[in-house]
Amino acid sequence: MILRIALRNLLRNRRRTLYTISAVAFGLLCLIVFQALKVGLHEQMVRSTVGLDAGALQIHAKGHEANIASLLPLPEPQVVEEFLGKTSVTAYARRIKSPALLIANAKSTAVLLSGVERVREPSVTFISENMVAGDYLAPGGLLIGENLANSLGVGLGDDVALMVEGWTGAPFIRKFPVKGIYRTALATFDLGHVFMPLPQAQEFLRADGVVTELVAASEAGGELSAANEVREKLNGDDRYSIRYWGEIAPDVKQLIDLNDSTMALLIIIVYLIVAVGIVNTMSMAVYERFHEIGIQLAVGDTPRSIFLMILTESALLGLIASILGSLMGWLACLYLGKYGVDLTSLTSSNQYFAQSHILKSHLILSDLGWANLLTVTTATLAGIFPALKAVRMEVVEALNHG
Amino acid sequence: MGKGALLNLDGAARFYGEGENRVDALLSTDLTVEEGEFICVAGPSGSGKTTLLNLSGLLDLPSSGRVLVLGRDSGALSKGARASLRRELVGFVFQAHNLLPVLTARENVEYSMLVRGLGAKERSERAQSALTSVGLLGKEDKFPRELSGGEQQRVAVARAIAPGTPLVIADEPTANLDSVTGKALMSLLYELKEREGMTFIFSSHDPMVMECAERVITLHDGSIVKDNTK
Numbered sequence: 001m002i003l004r005i006a007l008r009n010l011l012r013n014r015r016r017t018l019y020t021i022s023a024v025a026f027g028l029l030c031l032i033v034f035q036a037l038k039v040g041l042h043e044q045m046v047r048s049t050v051g052l053d054a055g056a057l058q059i060h061a062k063g064h065e066a067n068i069a070s071l072l073p074l075p076e077p078q079v080v081e082e083f084l085g086k087t088s089v090t091a092y093a094r095r096i097k098s099p100a101l102l103i104a105n106a107k108s109t110a111v112l113l114s115g116v117e118r119v120r121e122p123s124v125t126f127i128s129e130n131m132v133a134g135d136y137l138a139p140g141g142l143l144i145g146e147n148l149a150n151s152l153g154v155g156l157g158d159d160v161a162l163m164v165e166g167w168t169g170a171p172f173i174r175k176f177p178v179k180g181i182y183r184t185a186l187a188t189f190d191l192g193h194v195f196m197p198l199p200q201a202q203e204f205l206r207a208d209g210v211v212t213e214l215v216a217a218s219e220a221g222g223e224l225s226a227a228n229e230v231r232e233k234l235n236g237d238d239r240y241s242i243r244y245w246g247e248i249a250p251d252v253k254q255l256i257d258l259n260d261s262t263m264a265l266l267i268i269i270v271y272l273i274v275a276v277g278i279v280n281t282m283s284m285a286v287y288e289r290f291h292e293i294g295i296q297l298a299v300g301d302t303p304r305s306i307f308l309m310i311l312t313e314s315a316l317l318g319l320i321a322s323i324l325g326s327l328m329g330w331l332a333c334l335y336l337g338k339y340g341v342d343l344t345s346l347t348s349s350n351q352y353f354a355q356s357h358i359l360k361s362h363l364i365l366s367d368l369g370w371a372n373l374l375t376v377t378t379a380t381l382a383g384i385f386p387a388l389k390a391v392r393m394e395v396v397e398a399l400n401h402g
Numbered sequence: 403m404g405k406g407a408l409l410n411l412d413g414a415a416r417f418y419g420e421g422e423n424r425v426d427a428l429l430s431t432d433l434t435v436e437e438g439e440f441i442c443v444a445g446p447s448g449s450g451k452t453t454l455l456n457l458s459g460l461l462d463l464p465s466s467g468r469v470l471v472l473g474r475d476s477g478a479l480s481k482g483a484r485a486s487l488r489r490e491l492v493g494f495v496f497q498a499h500n501l502l503p504v505l506t507a508r509e510n511v512e513y514s515m516l517v518r519g520l521g522a523k524e525r526s527e528r529a530q531s532a533l534t535s536v537g538l539l540g541k542e543d544k545f546p547r548e549l550s551g552g553e554q555q556r557v558a559v560a561r562a563i564a565p566g567t568p569l570v571i572a573d574e575p576t577a578n579l580d581s582v583t584g585k586a587l588m589s590l591l592y593e594l595k596e597r598e599g600m601t602f603i604f605s606s607h608d609p610m611v612m613e614c615a616e617r618v619i620t621l622h623d624g625s626i627v628k629d630n631t632k
Contacts, residue, residue: 004509005502009504012503291499292499295500298461299494299561300565301517396462
């Protein structure tokens with residue numbers, strides 16, 4: 001009976017109920033879409049960071065500083081690889097990195113030279129998927145970014161000179177033909193990174209057999225736990241330094257944390273607005289029904305039952321709005337998840353969009369569940385104030401109302 | 403003739419406000435109502451009729467004195483206990499806007515029994531019987547807005563009598579009804595009193611209603627000025 005009365009009471013002033021439900025549903029729709037876009041953005045940021053160069057985690061020799069290229073050799077890389085095979089790491093590859101100077105057509109630019117494994121590296125990073133000309137890591141040649149090639153005025157088959165400080169500390173310079181050109185969505189990366197096969201780089205740097213970095217991939221979202229697993233496996237061996245992407249690119253991690261905090265604030269604001277809206281609606285509805293509530297009390301109903309009836313009305317408002325908002329939010333996310341939002345004009349030099357400039361939403365079911373739970377809970381709690389007001393009235397006072 | 407004291411007002415008075423703003427709605431009043439009485443509380447507007455009914459029906463508490471219902475002092479009861487006693491003993495018919503507009507006639511009647519914890523089958527049977535006895539057979543599923551004023555009052559009567567409480571209090575039950583409908587309603591209440599042995603206290607300043615009553619208590623400026631038993 002309480003449910004029946006509550007539902008029919010909501011239908012008494014259909015316009016007011018519709019406005020309230022629409023406002024709450026719209027708030028929920030916005031939250032769902034913002035949250036899904038935020039998740040999509042964060043996934044893109046992590047994918048870009050991990051897939052461009054950092055990988056899920058990197059292992060270096062102790063003393064190696066993050067993001068500083070040095071020829072500090074990784075001790076016994078084959079032993080580390082054996083350990084990696086026993087963790088949740090899905091792929092790994094060896095690297096050697098060195099700062100270099102690239103010279104062509106009387107122009108020069110500082111670059112980071114990476115010697116990488118032709119077969120294993122594509123399992124960790126996505127440069128191989130972004131070839132625009134030539135081959136990925138063709139033997140004897142150099143793989144450079146399209147922007148770099150354009151700015152130096154070179155193309156496939158043209159020679160460029162590369163100068164490095166070798167393993168022994170002596171400088172070395174050699175000409176390499178450009179055998180491959182890649183293009184990521186991040187222009188600044190393409191300008192500053194050149195690649196060649198690992199053995200070729202080791203030979204050029206006079207560092208035969210030297211590996212300075214092991215980079216590994218893991219399941220999305222499992223990077224930190226994979227890094228912790230590796231740390232556990234290498235427990236006690238202080239010759240190694242293990243960092244997951246959040247430590248290699250703390251700016252990305254911090255930005256994600258900041259976004260999460262901002263979103264939390266937005267959620268609080270939206271739910272406050274939802275609560276105020278429902279308190280207002282229910283207060284009006286209760287105020288108009290003081291006389292009826294007096295009748296109910298006089299007839300013998302208990303204050304507890306009246307309290308529950310008003311709370312049920314609030315909860316029903318929240319529930320209907322929740323279903324409506326979720327449905328609209330889900331449809332919006334379905335569209336945004338498929339087609340996304342093209343942010344090319346805003347993100348061409350943004351490192352977080354190195355894979356694509358299309359921001360797509362990703363609606364996580366648990367987020368949807370939480371949003372619904374919060375909406376219904378907020379709506380129900382918002383009914384407490386008007387409900388208390390109703391049940392605290394004396395019967396005679398209520399009967400005399402209206 | 404009375405069968406036993408149902409209600410006693412022992413110097414019960416009710417005032418509102420304080421100091422210069424104090425309004426004495428009912429002055430110190432002594433009154434005994436016995437089971438099975440059919441009483442009309444008469445008097446002009448503002449004479450204290452509704453206040454007397456509110457005190458008698460445990461809707462309100464006296465500012466001084468005592469109201470004893472079946473020997474229990476209403477002032478000594480907690481709010482919950484008073485509500486519980488009211489639920490057990492009293493049915494109400496108010497002057498107007500008596501019904502819950504979102505419930506049908508049958509649901510309004512059943513509601514008064516639902517809050518008393520009666521089962522669905524018993525509620526349904528009693529509601530049907532009460533609505534039939536007030537002549538609303540066939541209109542059970544109408545909402546109040548679909549009923550005339552007289553029909554709404556009859557639903558309210560059905561709601562008051564259906565739970566079988568020993569006392570029914572009706573505040574100006576015929577005030578919004580035409581004379582024919584009003585007379586029919588009073589006949590119905592009297593018939594119920596005769597048949598069920600219920601006690602009725604109703605307020606009115608309508609001579610027709612006073613004519614129907616077995617006992618007429620007349621109030622003026624918050625005091626009982628006349629108490630006639632026919």
